[in-house]
Amino acid sequence: MLLTPDDIKQIAHLARLGIEEAALDHLAADLSTMLDLVEQLQAVDTEGVEPMAHPANASLLMRDDIVTESDQRDVLQAPAPALQDGYFLVPRVIE
Template identity: 60%
Template sequence: MALERKDIKNIAHLARLAISEADIPEYARNLSNILALVEQMQAVDTSGVTPMAHPLDAVQRLREDGVTETDQRDHFQQIAPAVEDGLYLVPKVIE
């Protein structure tokens, strides 16, 4: 499956990745090669095979309801790029 320029742009947008126009052909080539590799899967008939999401046949463990965490805002926000009054700041979100 060969990807085109517009496919790459779409995917990059979905993934929120800025890529330069100049790099698009290289991405298209590499991604197409990877998809060609992946295409080999289609040769196998998997009808009736249960999809395996997890390596182990285990079930979800449940945690008792209870507050175990304390306020660490100052600690966590030391590594934040932009904060004010305890809030994380982002460019204006328009609703």
């Protein structure tokens, strides 16, 4: 198995993803199978091949520096779970 339950814990922390302790073994097995699937990439000779991050060879389109957005706070904050005085609220972050 390529990944251990401890590995899963570590990656889950990186992704801030709550995983139940009981699910760790199963996930480690699943992810190891997924890695087995992709393992054949390692055998491919990619020397000198440019990595392809975007399908189109298009260049970036840019916009003019114009402010077209106006205050939409009430609408945009409608889905927010916790608000006060226009701020989004989260548990106190200790600096």
